[in-house]
């Protein structure tokens with residue numbers, strides 16, 4: 495038998511996981527245009543579908559949001 499507190503914790507966990515999944519659904523990898531700083535468009539790089547655009551204003555994949563969700567060291571404050 496679970497207590498009301500345990501049930502509350504389980505519900506909070508489910509709510510948190512659903513919100514994380516919603517954030518991941520927004521930040522998908524898409525084909526970028528391969529922009530290079532010297533102005534060339536060459537090769538294919540993955541860009542985030544939400545952060546920026548696929549061109550020179552792209553946020554390359556994985557974006558900082560996905561790195562933070564994945565717990566990447568560079569995403570730590």
Ligand SMILES: [Zn+2]
Pocket residue numbers: 521542543544545553557558559560
């Ligand atoms: Zn993103």
